[in-house]
Amino acid sequence: MTTTRRRLRAAIVPAAVAAALLGTAVPSSSAAPSQAVYGELALNGTFTSGTASWWSQKAALAATGGALTATVESRTSAGGPVNLWDAMVGQADLRLRKGARYTLSFDAKATAAATIKATVQLNDSPWTTTLAEDAAVGTASKHFSWTFTSQVDTVGGAITLQLGGLPARTVFTFDNVSLTTSTAREGFYVDPGNNAAAWVGKHPADGRAAKIRSAIADRSTVKWFGDWDADGNPATDIGAEVGGYVGAAAAQGRLPVLVAYDIPGRDCGGASSGGAGDPAKYKAWIDKFARGIAGRPAVVVLEPDAVAQSSDAGCMKGGEQARFDMLRYAAQRLQQQGGLVQTYLDAGNATWTLGPDLDDTRGIGLERMAELLDSSGVSMTRGFAVNVSNFDSDAVSDDYGSRLAARLKADRGIASRWVVDTSRNGNGGYLTPGVPGSGHVGFCNPAGRKLGVTSRAGSGAAGTAEYRLWIKNPGDSDGNSAQCPAGSPAAGVFSPDLAEALIDGR
Structure with a gap:
């Protein structure tokens, strides 16, 4: 009719x-x-x-x-x-x-x-x-x-x-x-204030500027939020900053990706150390962070390294349960923003050794990671993130992600998806690409790395990531400790030399 x-x-x-x-x-x-x-x-x-x-x-x-x-x-x-x-x-x-x-x-x-x-x-x-x-x-x-x-x-x-x-x-x-x-089909929101774009704006006459703009600045689709935004700066409201960013993306009909990175004792005192002063301050910070999203579409990567480092007794000094409580609290607050907000709890990478496995002799520790994720509230999230700020190829990361997801389901009844950081994995993470026996590159600004595929939805094929994302902003330094190449900038500082090396794959 x-x-x-x-x-x-x-x-x-x-x-x-x-x-x-x-x-x-x-x-x-x-x-x-x-x-x-x-x-x-x-x-x-x-x-x-x-x-x-x-x-x-x-x-x-x-x-x-x-x-x-x-x-x-x-x-x-x-x-x-x-x-x-x-x-x-x-x-x-x-x-x-x-x-x-x-x-x-x-x-x-x-x-x-x-x-x-x-x-x-x-x-x-x-x-x-x-x-x-x-x-x-x-x-x-x-x-x-x-x-x-x-x-x-x-x-x-x-x-x-x-x-x-x-x-x-x-x-x-x-x-x-x-x-x-405001889904991945319409594209991911590019952070207009990303470090590469800021550098290009200040150095328009530099011979590298056009290359860095087209290859990195115009493709940097993730913004990190931490204590540099609000915790030590009363004039800055983290809720307003998140709200402005998510709102700008929503107005364009694009999907924003945010990293929440303010856990107390962040990076175990390493190059990216910092974070909120104590659990109460962290919970207040994540409350404002979540309210800033206001139920609008967003992808959130929650606290890189925090879950895996909770297994380090020397780092935690007996504070494991307090960290689990904070992560669960954060997962719950983000979950309460509704189904348009997709949260992924960081789950380390394929070469992060946590201990032996019954079914894995490489020492990756899938059982231990599944236990840590469960304790950290992964059941309240969409899934987990792998390879954040690391270099493993898509194939290596998807293998880890699929086995970890299977372990979560088999051991704990938790269904989960995963996303992969592809920002610097174009050449993989082995010293000789494709040869695991050659050893793994270091974590700090290693040479010979290359940009991976830009942020996009996954293919939907079984055993593959839901999203491939540039989570680490290419060209931002990993740090300047003794483990880094001489002359490396401090963690998070943009380097045109690092950026160009990633573009050229050298």
Whole structure:
């Protein structure tokens, strides 16, 4: 049965109202608005609830087997032709924000080859389109996808699939119709204040500037937050800093990645030492950090090294339980921000020796790491991060991640995913690439490393990472201790020499 196309009484939001909506934060999943602003905007795009939320015009709809069929006649009941825009399938009441990125995608096939038009537009006069693309649909199912920047700001947006103008009766089948924003499909937010960009801005005449800008500054998609932001600076509010960063990403429809790095006793007094003064200060800091996100889309890597170093008795000096308590507290506070916030608790790397395993003679200590992660609250997160600030290849890191995930599931019943730091793993972490017996490179600014793949969603294949991310910002020094090459800058300081070496792989 054909459903009449719905027209909203108010398609265009007044400018003042639109500005207010653009800055509105989703406080938590439990308080999420009925009209989605971030994430998946299309309702019932897999048609598991029949034709609910979808309307049609001069097209008979049915939903069977988790797909939508639309039967389109070539002539009207009066015998006239059916124009392309006369017959359509669509969904209205969508929130679109001007300047934000969106991705429309769907699977489609038809009983005869046909070219249809897919749009995202206003659902009322003046029917402004912000996306209009032709799709050549064949008799075998094909996936279509477009990423675009919205030119309209409205609560009256619509998806339309225009199906008319065909020479004969045609049956279309659609599935997996999706309209997203602020997900990995729209891209990761680039930190505009990253150290590489700051260096390029100060040295525009340097012969390395253009190379560093294109290869690193324009691709640095992770921002680290720690005691340099607020703990020792009362004038700085960590909640406001996080809120501003996440808000800027949300306004663009891109996904931000943040690192929370303020655990007391950070880095066991090493090159990156510091952190909050005590557990109470840390909990206050992470409270503000989490509230700054305000339920908006974000990926958070939680406290690099903190879990693995909790197994070091000399470092902990009896403070293991206090650290576990802080990490659990942080995981819980981030979990309370809702499903748009994805937290990954750091789980070291594939060559971090924690002790023997029943099924692993290399001493990686999967059982011990699983125990530490469990104690640190990994069950309240989406999963764990591996290879942060390290150099192991994707293959080595995925092997570690998949075995650790299996151990968490088998021993503790915890389902988890993982992400891999790819910022400097283009040449892997072995002295001779691909040869484990050659030994592993040092942790501090080793030579011969190379940029890895830029931040992106994983392939979805079994045994692989959910995301590959530039977590360590390339070109930022690991430190200047005796274990580092002579002349290395202090930890976290950008070096154009280190940056260029990573670009060139030397």
